[in-house]
Amino acid sequence: MPWTPSTPRPRRCPVRGDGALEQLKREGRIVVVGASLAGLRAAETLRAKGFEGSLTMIGDEPGEPYDRPPLSKQVLLGKARADRTALPRLRSVDATWRLGVPAAGLDMAARRVRLADGDEVPYDRLLIATGVRARPWPREEEAELDGVFVLRTRDHGAALARRLADGPKRVLVIGGGFAGSEVASACRERGIPVTVAERGASPLVGALGGVIGAVSAGLHREHGVDLRCGVMVTALEGDASGRVRAAHLSDGSTVETDVVVVSLGALRNTEWLAGSGLGAGPRGIACDAGCRAFDIRGIVTDDIYAAGDVARCPHPLFGYQFLSLEHWGNAVAQAGIAAHNMISESTDRLPHMEVPAFWSSQFGVNIKSVGVPSMGTEILIAQGSLESRRFVGVYGYQGRVIGAVSFDHGRWLPFYQELIESTAPFPPSFPTVDRHPDGQRPMDADFPDPSVPSHGPTVTLSGYSPADRRITFIPAH
């Protein structure tokens, strides 16, 4: 049985050292930057594990921590209000909240976080959980047209929901990833005409490959989405009063629209760390398996941790590749590990080795994935069938199972997760209930050429390379 965090582990005797750790737990100062999912869950874990010192939560958003997944689902359907998605509190965190003010700098030597309002907050341990933000439409004047939206925050969700409630003529979604597909699905459910423009050959192709992408394309079309694949939006056009009125596509066509949702993936919130010496850049914050951040020299810090969408860590199951994941469950799990490690002796620290897992809900279908499908090269439909749109697809990479995706078949996924954890051979050779004849043989998973940019796949694999390297490693001959 692979080790899971809920498995009780033998306890070690705490009598050791100079008591510094005990002192940290009693009267230390812990600062969390990024007061959202990962930040909040880390704070709760710190308290649950007996941290009694001062805790400061710094967040640039004004309100209390809230949940994002409903923003592209229930909120757009008008079934939940954007200001009512506060994250449930698992316990009191008794923190000093510095909300509505971004962290603007980090002095690693002096152990201080600088805020945009000029204040400085000292720490003994720092957790960075600043997440990602929506990649904006690249042309600024066009991005500022009235009717052009991105979707990441509660304010975005509320504004877009309001506009959808007004009954727009047509919504154009740029980018057919998970978020874009969910937006399109919500529009259709509300009876709003919608066009999706996707650069790749099908929606979800970056995350799940072309075989599953084709299923997704079918879903879009069956639900009345005007799906345009293999095209790019080249320009947005506004009217005299500054409202968007049309979009121009690379195939020469034009889409008349009064709402545009730009859904082109995300940018990591690391700019504030520029020049700090931390190994942070556009790909996120590099950290070790215990969530300790690296500095730009590749040396692990012992007082700075990272968790959630902004972190990227080596994963033993995936060849120690650095993974950054935009997955809700990852943020929660990593926050727990980071919090634990921040107040533990080195020998008691835990690695973050959760198998990545993600869910989405669109066009009435519940989609779930485990592992890293985008690493797979082949796919086998192990249960159910593509035609029925109820199936489990298993991804293979170099003869082993590396990921799985289910459409309305999520209850089976724990099994495939175990296959991934145990590096089981691919293709799986055994019979299963509900195995169809077309699921006997693996096929090419059909991922797009990684050198062609597409919307974010929500999982990024990256070798370790901090953005602004000051030391260049030159191998000796």
Add this chain to the structure above:
Amino acid sequence: MTQSLLHQILDHANRADPYPIYEELRKTPVHHEDGGPYVISTYYEIRSLLHDPRISSDARNLASAGADPLAEETTPQEGALPPGFLKLDPPEHDRMRRMTNRHFGPPHSPRRVDDMRPELHDIVDGLIAGIDDPGRIDLVEQFSYPFPVTVICRLLGVPREDESRFHTWADTLAASLDPDPDADPAERGKGANEARMELGMYLAGLIEERRKNPGDDMLSQLATSRGEDGQMTTMELLSTAALLLIAGHETTVNLITNGMLTLLRNPDVLQRLRAEPKLVVPLVEELLRFEPPVQLLPQRTTLADIEVRGVTIPKGSSLWLVLASGNRDPLRFENPDRFDPDRPDIQHLGLGSGIHSCFGAPLARLEAQLALSELARRLENPRLVDDPPPYRQNAVLRGPRHLHITCDGIRP
């Protein structure tokens, strides 16, 4: 010679406290006695087998494997009702379960169960009010049995007056789930098939009536609605209705009775429940872990050779998943033999897991919550008359046959 563990599980003498046997069993997580089923008793192994697509719930697979004498009883007979979705694999299982769920749970009927709350409350109230002598109560006869039965009848639209007719069929069918080694399998199989047939005929009459005069009950809806999966055939409808009716009979009864028994054995918790009614939610979860009404799942078959903890279970083997044992696995739960409604992280196996996880779970939970909080609130100073109480024979659906209690009075 000492009795084999399998026989000890089935031996009625151990029904009141099977947990020491389970503890013994867990020493060999994959337990196998000659020619018998492979018995799985540890939490993580059970949980993973519940999600394993190489495990079939379709008795026909077991029968065709042929190695197991217990298989005979489940061999479908000519003219019998087809199996309910409990004993089907996907895709048939999924289709039937979906069509049934349309009228029971989200997304199509998200409020169905919760909307029954006032009605359930009235039933509970009526049953408690009807207790004539607070000094002599048989909780099973006077409360835990009539409550869920009335509820499932209302839900399905089956006349409560007919209860005495289908009670016997329900009993026979529930008993047939118990792999009792001393009963003649052929005889029992025959009895069960007859009971199913008779129940089927009874339901067929009702359904015909509902087709002409539909109400807002589930039978009417199942009989008349047509969704994305089409419509159930009459045979499918009959076996689904029979399944729901039986499941509604024999599980919640035990959950409620076991619950009251546990509370009376833990007076401090009973006291707390009176003071903080919200405790009932985690309390029922802990109950499902501590004394689950379905103790084991005896009818799964392996479709391939499967390795569990270093043991290869050959293709075509019969599996028993002892949920109640997994729920007391110390590798998963701290102090597993302690009843502790404050337990954090309680993902028990009491309602199963995977595609066959209890279909009626939302209703069963609500029933147990209402029943236990009302009983706790209204019975004054309740005490057990005999501990342990007498149990039914069934090792699968385990629960007391009677629960004699006494109390000083009944609060309004």
